[in-house]
Amino acid sequence: MNERQQTLFEFMQQQADKLAVQTLQHIGLTFISLFIAVLIGLPLGILIARKKQLSSSVLGVAGILQTIPSIALLGFMIPLLGIGAKPAIVALLLYALLPIIRNTYTGITGVDAAVKEAATAMGMSKWQILFKAELPLAMPVILAGIRTATVINVGVATLASYIAAGGLGEFIFGGISLNNTNMILAGAIPAALLAIIFDFLLSRVQKLNFKKIRRGTYAMPVLLILLSSFYFIPSAYGGKLTAGFTPEFMGRQDGNLGLESKYGLKIHTIVISDAVMYKAAYEKQLDVISGYSTDGRLKAYDLVVLNDDKGIFPPYYAAPIVREDALKKFPQLEKTLNMLSGKINDAVMTDLNYRTDYLHQSPERVAKDFLVANKLWQPSREGNAGIIRIGSKIFGEQYILTNMYSMLIKGYTNYDVSSKTGLGGTKICFDALTNNQIDFYPEYTGTGLLAILQPAAGTISEVTKNKDSTYSYVQREFKKRYQIKWLKPIGFNNAYALMMRAQQAKNLNIKTISNLKRYLNSK
Amino acid sequence: MIKAEQVSKHFGKVKAVDGISFEVQEQENLILLGTSGCGKTTTLKMINRLIEPTSGNIFINGKNITDEKPEILRRSIGYVLQNNGLFPHYTVAENIAIVPQLLKWDKKRTEKRAAELMEKLHLSASYLNVYPNELSGGQQQRIGLARALISDPPVLLMDEPFGALDNVTRANIHKEFKALDELKRKTIIMVTHDVQEAFELGNRICLMDEGKIVQSGTPADLLFKPANKFVEDFLKDQRLQLEFKTVCLTDIWSLLPNQHHKIDALTLSADTSLWAALESFRFSNAETIHFSKEDKEVKTIDFEQLMSAFNQYKNKQA
The missing domain is CATH 1.10.3720.10 (MetI-like)
Structure with a gap:
């Protein structure tokens, strides 16, 4: 204490x-x-x-x-x-x-x-x-x-x-x-x-x-x-461009702190929730925002991702993380969840997100359409061999994924599902998992590494060199520390990204974060 | 000085005041007497336009009160309320200085006048810097009176001014009230439901009932020439005491035997009330008392003679 x-x-x-x-x-x-x-x-x-x-x-x-x-x-x-x-x-x-x-x-x-x-x-x-x-x-x-x-x-x-x-x-x-x-x-x-x-x-x-x-x-x-x-x-004090970063991004080594230390980027920054950030960028109230690379609004608001040329954003491959005792209790669970593995790449995920975030289709419908198109969908067996509790964080992508998992579990096993969606941020979701209030939720390798494990800086730069080393490190450590298993990655990398309006980026000739820094430093 | 002509006030269908007319002479003390709900307070408040009449006119010094802005009119009329209405957030001095401030008096003049009034009302000057809630009820009422008198307005309206006081305090204030030279110069209209108070302080009394004036006259008129049964009944309970208090020795002077014994006895002046004279017989245990009229004429009278003169006087009135 x-x-x-x-x-x-x-x-x-x-x-x-x-x-x-x-x-x-x-x-x-x-x-x-x-x-x-x-x-x-x-x-x-x-x-x-x-x-x-x-x-x-x-x-x-x-x-x-x-x-x-x-x-x-x-x-x-x-x-x-x-x-x-x-x-x-x-x-x-x-x-x-x-x-x-x-x-x-x-x-x-x-x-x-x-x-x-x-x-x-x-x-x-x-x-x-x-x-x-x-x-x-x-x-x-x-x-x-x-x-x-x-x-x-x-x-x-x-x-x-x-x-x-x-x-x-x-x-x-x-x-x-x-x-x-x-x-x-x-x-x-x-x-x-x-x-x-x-x-x-x-x-x-x-x-x-x-x-x-x-x-x-x-x-x-x-x-x-x-x-x-x-x-x-x-x-x-103000500046040439205004950046809007989420509170989470502000405090992360793979966020604003990394931008400052590795790129030496100094930009007039305001803190904003990601719910309104994209729109504010579209409406020119913000010039640079910290988004997610698979966010559907990227497409909706015509934004471009700036290339992370110094590699400060670690890979964020999504995969379900499950408590080991839940895997034992529900033997068919692992196989079912892995059905989605390798099926969704960045472009697909951005499109799915675009449908929910911008076209306002329900996550349930988007999930079902996707499963049907990929011939994975089966009608519910109305099973009652036990209830699996799924958690999700409070944004669209997670809703879509939990809906897919829910349909897969109902269609291929005799288990029933209860969804606890919208569990705030990482901390709330992870605490719910370790405290046996949910059985699994989709997590991202980068988040697991930086927000939960929080290893020393040397280890971070070591393991974030490529996506596989990050994945195997978090898999090993989660098993050891929390008895939680990372299942196979779903396929897409929802990493942090800096983004700007496509038009403005083109006019200013900014393609990478280094370009952005050079522009800001020029008088 | 003040004249009301056919004044009415209706609240919805209720006729609170129903076509009354009266006149008050300069330096006269008129009492509006009646039970609660008879319209006496409404009548009073129409004079300084706290309530606007439904119909009729009121004149002060021949001038219709509606000719002037109500604020200006009110600054020339003193007003004393039952619950004093002192500002709790003002000191006594500030409370008294409200009207002078509105009239834009300079500070020295206000202070001098306030000190003068405090003395006349038997209030210590040290009270000037305290807040009203630190004073007794009687003291607060005196401050309320000082506030109304400070600008020396010719007219004073008093709404049950002593109604919230206990009997002893009230009796003391009554005495001071009668003795205060400031008030002798003023035209006063006072509302009360207390018959004793009305007879003690009033030159004339308007007895009101259901929005109308039942009888208007001197205390003696009401007692000895009641206009109707209502007036008689209204005074019945306290009749004897009222009669003794109303009748002065001067009233019955001619009926007293003309005799003067050179003996050692108490001397009372002829403007004493009969009540006080009777009390003197009772408390001094005297057989006879000298009554002196303006130090010229002295009569030596015993109790029997006094009562017989009073009875003759009453018979003459009826």
Whole structure:
């Protein structure tokens, strides 16, 4: 335990720059959206306190916004506002609205009627009553609303990294995909601390007496703007081209770290989820992205893969990995899974992915069409000799493969199948496998090597020289360490790849990663 | 000074105030008396336009109150509420200074006037810097009064001003209220449901019921010339006490025997109420008391003679 804590500390020290940037971005995102939410919510709350007939509809709409799942809300924003800070801020501010509007309304309507009557009777105008009596007296309640909104925003802002808005989510989601606990904690702990600190500070503001609050009301917007500006500090520097890399890619030796160390590539980079990355490249919001070489969207969005001339991306041959006790329990399993071996090359896989990702055919249909075309399909035997549990990661290719395996098992054996698809990243899938919650899932040799085994750098460069040495190394080590067997490779190599729009690559005459570096370095 | 003409206020189908008219003379103290729901508070609030009448007109100094912006009108009318309505986030000094601020007085003038009022209302100047919730109910009510009086408005409206106070505090405030020279210069309309309070503080009383004025007159008018059974019944429970409190020695002066014994006895002035005179007999155990009228005329009277004069007075009224 002690050793682990130390490594977390070491990790944070090593990544101090990034941590600082992410924390600043996180604070910035939280407070820009909070500031705008106050600008909108406060007047709206005052309005519905005056015109009560509007209150139920306004509070209703704000309430509905609150119930939209945050990832879905971010998803809605992309077609409207693209990627980056804008959609993230809008989504966050929509979440912050309800507590601010509601508390402003409650606070103002809760002011003692005698005080309001006295204020009116003394000859104060409506605005004077608002600013001298209603708002100061409602302030503790309004501040409580702002406090709730702040804590909500600190939490939801972690999701902003999905749409390239930065923040501590980069570490959290990068860590989940990389099976790197330290990285998760390096994002999660500061995020939790931010929430606790802001909650505490605002609780102190709330308890200040009336006098100080009056002065504090002026300090508040200034402070909000100051905290908001944090977001722009890191993004003050830019570059010729903008790259969008997934959190996973950012932290990998065979990803951004390798690009920096082996190619010396320095490019203005934003972190983004792979769900929106391809589209953003197509829409020219990004120029270079870290994709997968068999991704269907490569074809859909007319992107080209840059040649990895220094060989930093290790081979990623896909193969099912199975727990050995499952192989013993289901003797016919290995033979059945191997039926797919050698059947799918890169081009075929890209085409299958294109059908699901772009033509929106169901993975089930794509799998069946493929099996039928290759004369592998048989109707289900409706067997009940045991249930095999299949896992998959959360992207299209894995869905297609698990569907194929499921049909093969049902058609050729008497086993039944239960699918647990969409198990997040590598870490979640692999943990499910070792903890006997699934029996097998399709894994990639490169991932097994770098994300799970994590051998020394010397070993990595040794075994990644060609696809066979990688395969035999992971096969040997998985058997030894986890009693998990790598079955025969399916055939395609879904390696990491840098890609650009075909048109732009052609115009700039960039074919390899070295070309890209040369272009970036030229003035 | 204040004149209401056929003023009505309807809330939906409910006629809260139903075509009432009354007039208040300058420096007069008019009491709107009645049970809850009789329309007295609604009537009061129409005078400073907290409530706008459905129909009818109200004039102050011959000027229709709707001719002026309500904010401007209200700044020249003091207003005292039952639950004081002090700003809890303002100190006492800031609370008192609200109207001067609206009128853009300079700071020195406000401070001087506030100090003067605090003294008159028997409040220590050290209270100026505390918040209302640190004061007792009686003190808060005095601050509320100071706030209403600070700009020396000619008109003062009071909505059950002493309703939230206990009996002892209320009796003390009543005494101060009557003694305060500030108030003697003002035209006051006060709402109350307390008959004793109405008779003690009012020059004239408007007894209201179901949105209408049942009888309007001096306390003695209501007592001895009730307009109808309602008025009689309304005062019935406390009739004797009210009569004793309402009638002064001057009222019955001519009915008292003209005699002056040079003996050692208590002397009361002739503007004392009968009630106070009776109390003096009771508490000083005296056989006879000297009543003196403006130090010129002195009559030495015993208890029997006093009561007989009162009875004669009552018979004359009826």
